[in-house]
Amino acid sequence: MSADTLNLAAEGGGGLFTPGGPGFEAPSVGIFFPSAWSWGNYGETSPYLGGITKYAVLLVVATALVLLFLWWTSRRLSMVPDRRQSLGEIFYLFIREQISRPMMGAKGDKYLPLLLSLFLFVFAMNIMGIIPFLQLPVTSNLSYPVGLALIVYIIFIAVGIKSQGGVAAYFKSAVVPSGAPGWILPLLVPIEIISNFLIRPATHAIRVFATMFAGHLLLATFAAAGWYMFNPSAGPLFGSISVLFSGASLVGFIVFTAFEMVIMFLQAFVFTLLAALYIGQAQEAH
Amino acid sequence: MEGSLNAIGYGISVIGAGIGVGIVFGMGMQAIARQPEARGPLQTNIYIGFALIEALALLGFVLAFAI
Amino acid sequence: MLGLAAEEQNVLRIHIDELVFGLIAFAVIFGLVYKYAAPRITKMLDERADSIEGGIERAKKAEAEAEEIRQQYRDKLEEAHREYAQELEKAKEQRAAIIAEAREEAQVEARRLVEAAHAQIEADRQQAMAQLRNEIGVLSTELATRIVGETLSDSAAQNRVIDRFLDELEHSGNNQQAGVR
Numbered sequence: 191m192s193a194d195t196l197n198l199a200a201e202g203g204g205g206l207f208t209p210g211g212p213g214f215e216a217p218s219v220g221i222f223f224p225s226a227w228s229w230g231n232y233g234e235t236s237p238y239l240g241g242i243t244k245y246a247v248l249l250v251v252a253t254a255l256v257l258l259f260l261w262w263t264s265r266r267l268s269m270v271p272d273r274r275q276s277l278g279e280i281f282y283l284f285i286r287e288q289i290s291r292p293m294m295g296a297k298g299d300k301y302l303p304l305l306l307s308l309f310l311f312v313f314a315m316n317i318m319g320i321i322p323f324l325q326l327p328v329t330s331n332l333s334y335p336v337g338l339a340l341i342v343y344i345i346f347i348a349v350g351i352k353s354q355g356g357v358a359a360y361f362k363s364a365v366v367p368s369g370a371p372g373w374i375l376p377l378l379v380p381i382e383i384i385s386n387f388l389i390r391p392a393t394h395a396i397r398v399f400a401t402m403f404a405g406h407l408l409l410a411t412f413a414a415a416g417w418y419m420f421n422p423s424a425g426p427l428f429g430s431i432s433v434l435f436s437g438a439s440l441v442g443f444i445v446f447t448a449f450e451m452v453i454m455f456l457q458a459f460v461f462t463l464l465a466a467l468y469i470g471q472a473q474e475a476h
Numbered sequence: 477m478e479g480s481l482n483a484i485g486y487g488i489s490v491i492g493a494g495i496g497v498g499i500v501f502g503m504g505m506q507a508i509a510r511q512p513e514a515r516g517p518l519q520t521n522i523y524i525g526f527a528l529i530e531a532l533a534l535l536g537f538v539l540a541f542a543i
Numbered sequence: 544m545l546g547l548a549a550e551e552q553n554v555l556r557i558h559i560d561e562l563v564f565g566l567i568a569f570a571v572i573f574g575l576v577y578k579y580a581a582p583r584i585t586k587m588l589d590e591r592a593d594s595i596e597g598g599i600e601r602a603k604k605a606e607a608e609a610e611e612i613r614q615q616y617r618d619k620l621e622e623a624h625r626e627y628a629q630e631l632e633k634a635k636e637q638r639a640a641i642i643a644e645a646r647e648e649a650q651v652e653a654r655r656l657v658e659a660a661h662a663q664i665e666a667d668r669q670q671a672m673a674q675l676r677n678e679i680g681v682l683s684t685e686l687a688t689r690i691v692g693e694t695l696s697d698s699a700a701q702n703r704v705i706d707r708f709l710d711e712l713e714h715s716g717n718n719q720q721a722g723v724r
Contacts, residue, residue, distance in 0.1 A: 219554050246564055253568040257575055264580040267587040269594055282584050292520040303581040307573040332554070333561035338569060340562075392538075393531040400537045403554065460527050467524060541554045 206432045207424035214418050217410035222330055222403065245331045252314040252328055259310070285309055285462065293466035294473060301469055304345070308338060309462040312398060316454035319406050320447050327402040327454070332395065335461075339395035342465040350472030364472070394464055398457045405450045412443035482540040489536025496529035680705040 206214075224244035263278025271279060285306050290298045315334060319327030329335050347360070354360040365382045366375065416439035422429040504522035508515050684701060 222554065243561075245561060249561075249564055249568055253571060256572050260572075260575050260580045264583050267583055269587070269591050278580070279584065279588070282581070282588075288516075288520065292517055302585075303577040304573065306581060307569065307576040310576075311569055311572050331558075331561060332556060333558045334565040336557050337562045337565035341566070341569065389531065389535075393527075393534050396534045396538055397527065397530060400534050404537075460523055463520070463523055464527055538555060 206419040206421045206435070207428040214415070217407060217414050221410055244326055245328055248318045248324055248326055248328045249334065251324065252318050256310045256314045281310065282306060289463050289466045293463070294470040298466065298470060301466070305462050305466055308465055309458050312338065312461050313455060313458035316402055316458055319402060319454065320450055327406055329398050330402040330406050332399045335395040335399045339391045342394065342468060343391040346468040346472040349469050353473050390468065398461050401453055401457050405453055409443060409446055409450060412439050412446060415439045416443060486536045486540035490533045493529050493533035497526055500525040500529060676709060679709070683708060
């Protein structure tokens, strides 16, 4: 399917009002499976080493972006910040005042580096989706958010065990709701186990993945539709109509790109917020 | 006509989450309007509630693709 | 869901290699944040908070100092006023004392002058009396000589005669005066 879409784009679009032309082929999930620049036959011998894909390249780009940003904003720090330093401070203070402090209080300040790097990393990976020519959010590949969610998962369980003093104590406090009558526990405990230790990390990873996936698919649809409808050679009337339609699609693309930007920020924020929430919940006794 | 029932299932599962998210943000706006000084904690809790409700829609999304 | 990587185009794929790439990238970012950015920013923010608090403290201190100095000035001014008033009072007293003294002195002087004048007058009177007595004696002697024709050469006798005469004269004068009164 992806090949078809690409071929269509290569042919120059303009399927609308072309008698016998190709029908509109909406972008499919194929756009999330860029072909790998494979080396050797690893892709065939091992199912897991699929070669370097666009995702891997964009991951490097996003990482480099974050590293550059961090280095650039905290290079020369002074009491009176200039714009460059203020930009870095805005992120730092945003994480501290909006996420860390409300969720964990002042004792959560030691998790600030983790939260800051989570936020910046997720945000950078998301933002790859609207950078021209890259335009593929790295988080729309489930592997990357799963890695981050796994880190948070391990950390909050470790923090819980450490702060509750023992494995059993932590799992008891996490699984058995306080104040519940005894007869309902057989019902509640499995629900708590599923929601706390299965659903929680899964949704944590899937949330950012799904929104990026859907958003990118939406943008791709707008772009493909705009391209498909752009057919000025279809005669004066149909040509202008097609250009009009295409322009409407372009407006939609631009509006939704702006909307995506907000969503990307929001999802990075929610991802970090939930990480802080999980760690904070594990930290305090129930 | 071709397509997937999964997509319909996902659409149905999103109805509830959509209503829930709407209620969360609506109530959140009301709360902030009533007590603007409590904006910070309210906002944080709004986003937590939003995330929890969104999880339901995400389950539908996962099932739409996984099954 | 796990291990479905081999299956073609499953959206919910988890590729171990990509996952590991992601973890490595995150580790690099976390390392930079943990070792470099966050401590520096935290330190700088703390320093700024300190300096702002220190600035406020300094300003408070300076204000207190200024208040103290102003109080001192006010005290000094008050003291000066008080001293001035005291000096004025003292000066007034002094002036009064000087005036009184001067008046006293003047009175004493005047009295002395009056007394001196009295004494002078008395002395003049005595002298005049003595002179008069002499002259009267001489005149009387001359007159008596002339009248009696005899020279009273013996001055002692002469004096005696004159004194007697004068006493009589005085007596008669006194009697005459008493009689007049």
